[in-house]
Amino acid sequence: MTALSVRDLKVHFPAGKGKVVHAVDGVSFDIPEGTAFGLVGESGSGKTTAALACARLVEATAGEVRLGETDITTLAGDAMRRARRDIQVVFQDPYASLNPRERVGAIVRRPLDLMKVGTPAEREARVDELFATVGLRPDQKALFPHQFSGGQRQRIGIARALATHPKLIVCDEPVSALDVAIQAQILNLLARLKAEMGLSYLFISHDLAVVQHLCDRIAVMYLGQIVETGSRREIFTSPMHPYTMALISAVPSPETGLAGVERIRLQGDPPSPIAPPPGCRFAGRCTFATDHCSKVAPVLTATGGNHAVACHRAQDAEVAAARNALVQGAPSG
């Protein structure tokens, strides 16, 4: 079963004077039930906008977002509200996403109240259960958000997202605002919840190591489009797109850092999403780009398994050599 199926999703924003920001420009992916799907990319790549559009927190300009059997992009009013039981969000900043004037028990109970789930007593019991699930004590319900640490606040955010028994949780950089030692606690919690409850995640992060740790499938976004997608193993044992290779290569790791492994360098900044260049959007920063790349846009093409890449040169010897150097130069383990 597919928890979420996204087809040719586009999100365009008006930028004034008739200009349009192509934040998300034709993105398709499927999230099988019980799996975590990671969207990675630099800031401005459109990963967060794509995820918000999947939860309908941003309106899609075109395309389809199927949650189970229903296309939620066209739902309205009460039907949309009911659909939201199945899709919930954990936000990036646990300091900004909890109402500072509300007691945390009420914050976690709020989705149940709004959707009129069960009797008030049942809701209260469910809140106790949720607190225990995320590693908080039910007697902490009466406290306010400021009385908790960042990690505990993120646990409260997770409890709130779990309240309505959703099928899919959109996690938008859920650990990037947390301290290193606390990140591990939250990542382990998310992994445990997924295993125990069969949850599916749409997981947004710029941290490749975090995505690799938690996600079964990964899509790499660049300037509003998916340039490569595949299973965790496919993406990291055989990255096909030069951009994916550059991203992996840029991550400082303890081993490569000490060994002084040479990186693949990226020049310049990404082009503007207002007037994306014709041809491959990455061509301007790509060491392997040819004239053809800057004229004709490559399409996402399956290369076997779940792996697909949008690059004219992915199979060329020059790119393959760089790939081998990257995969073999880095330590295994």
Next chain:
Amino acid sequence: MSAPLLSVRDLEISFRLGTEETAVVRDLSFDLGEGETLGIVGESGCGKSITALSLLGLVPNPPGRVSAGQILFQGQDLVGASEEQLNRIRGNEISMVFQEPMTSLNPVYTVGEQIAETARVHFGSSRAEAWDRAIEMLKLVGIPSPEQRAHNFPHQLSGGMRQRVMIAIALVCEPKILIADEPTTALDVTVQAQIFDLFRELQDKIGAAIILITHDIGVVAQMTNRVMVMYAGRKIEEGPVAGFIRDPRHPYTRGLISCIPRLSMSPSDMPDPLFEIPGVVPAPRELGAPGCAFAPRCPHAMQRCRVQDPALSRIGEGRAVACWLEEEVAA
């Protein structure tokens, strides 16, 4: 080695919380040699940033103050130095790149003016000279078409470019020491890599010493020569970077290194759960309690750890650790 460029001796920084004064940094001593890169790691709330601020005489006073110790820069004690003396050193000899490129620049001045101002103040350059210098610096930090970019306001630049402008300001006067407080946490990995390339180039070019505050162990491995781990305001481990990564000795250091997910080029289908350091860093009010500050979170805590704070002891060439376990091993 000749006398170190910077020598911090028994530094104590205290903050007034209500009616009581609490030491948030205690017994901190470290040296920084010319051209060296020292990493300071630890979770937030461990005293890393306030230590960095103290080197520039920027501890907010009140409520904070340097309550004991010395900060010797080329033999001159910066603790108790006059504002005038500090102004000669700040930005000129020791400069700082702050964590937030979004909020550390003045939004109502162009970036060129902000770089030129530093040159005018410290070199007494004319406006025209300072402007030329600003453009030269923008070029140095790798900003394309610097002549045009100098006229931009901060909001017109991307995060990576703003951070490069911050670095340009910090480097205008070719400082002997550059302090970078989490200079890349707000940036993408690809931009981070560019910034670190820049640091290395500048170090080769002007021989600056760098103090790099970070919680990213990968960054530490890539950038630093020596590492100092802080916990609850104290140095708990120090040593050359290779030993720190391959053979961390303090349970906190081991926890910090093993709790991060590591990028692997041959990932397994079912990653093991990450190592967790339970609990959180103690709040300032909880500092000064008897025993090792890490004991409540430590998997190896013994009776002794809860009553007596271990002192920093040498465990080999340039390495030191503050943990009772080391004594157990030695005994």
